[in-house]
Amino acid sequence: PSRCVDTLSTPPNNMFLRSALLVAAVAAPAAAFAPSSVGGLQLRSQQSAMISAAPSLRAPSTVSSLQMATLGEKYGHLRGADVEPCDKAVRRFYELFAKPVPFVFRTATNEILYMSHLDIVNARFEMDILWGLGFYSTYDLFFAALDEDVRQNLFKSLAGALKLDKDEIKGDAEKVLEWAKGKTEADVVKAINGEDDSEIGKALAKAKSNPDFLYTRNFGAGLIKLMQVVGVEPNSESSRRWAEAFGFGSKTSALTGMSMSKFEADVGIFLSSVEKMQEVMQLYADVEAREKKKVAEKLAEKAAKAAEEAGAQAELAQ
Secondary structure, three states, rough: OEEEEEEEOOOOOHHHHHHHHHHHHHOOOOOOOOOOOOOOOOOOOOOOHHOOOOOOOOOOOOOHHOOOHHHHHHHHHOOOOOOOOOOHHHHHHHHHOOOOOOHHHHHHHHHHHHHHHHHOOOOOOOOOOHHHHHHHHHHHOOOOOHHHHHHHHHHHHHHHOOOOOOHHHHHHHHHHHHHHOOHHHHHHHHHOOOOOOHHHHHHHHHHHHOOOOOOOOOHHHHHHHHHHHHOOOOOHHHHHHHHHHOOOOOOOOOOOOOOEEHHHHHHHHHHHHHHHHHHHHHHHHHHHHHHHHHHHHHHHHHHHHHHHHHHHHHHHHH
C-alpha cells in the first residue's frame, strides 16, 4: 500500500478545474461506491436514515489463534512471494487511457484502482459474480457525468489495468440484475442459506459457508445494489440484517463502543457519500457547460471578425 502513489496527479491544464478542488476533496470518501443503468447504484441520499438508526451494541467477534494457525498453514507458502504493487496497475491504466483524467474524477479513479488491486493480490481473494457487480457499480457511479465514449474508454482502461475482462465484469453485473428481478429480501436470504442452485445463489451461499471468505468493499457494493433491486433500502437496520444472514463478524469501535460488521460500515460510507458525489457531478456538469459556452462565444467572435475583415477587403477591391 505504501507504493500506491498518485501517478495520475498531473496538473490540470484548464484553469477552471481548480474550482473543483474543494468539492472533489470533500467527495473523496465516496470513492468506494456508485449509479445508473447496468449494475449501477442509485444516487439517492439516505444519510439521515443512517444517522437516525444507530447500530446496536454487540459483542465483538475475534479470530482465534487456531483460525490464525489454519490460515498460516494454507497460505504460508506464499510468504516472500512477489506481489505487484498498486502503482504498476495505475501506470497501466494511464497508458491505456492515454489522456489526463478530468480533475474532479482523479481521486475516484485512484481509489477504484487501489482498492480493487489490493483485493486481487490478497491470497484469500476469489473472484465472484457479486464482486464483479460491485466493481461495475462503483465505476458507474463515479463516472456517470462523463460523455459515454469517455466512460467506455475509462471502464476499458480500468479493467485492463487490473488485468480483468471488461466484458466478463459487465456480464456478471447483468446476470445478478437479471436474477434479482422480481425477487424479495426473503429470496436472497434463502439463497444465502444455500436454497438456490443458480450461479448467483451459489455465490451468495459460498460467502456464508466459506470460512476463508474475504469480504471486500467491491463485494459490499454489489450487495448494496442487490438490496436496491429487491426493494430493500440500504440503511443501518437492513445492513445489520444482511450481515447477520451472512454471519459477517463485527468489531467494536474503541471510540464509540458500538459494534458493527465491515458491511454495515460500508453501507454507512455509501449513505454519507451520495450527496457529496452528486455535488461533484453537478459541479462537473456546470463547468462543462460554462466551458462550452466560452468556446462558442470565442468561435462567434472569430467568425464576426473574419466577416468584418472580408467586408473591408471587398470595399478596398471596389
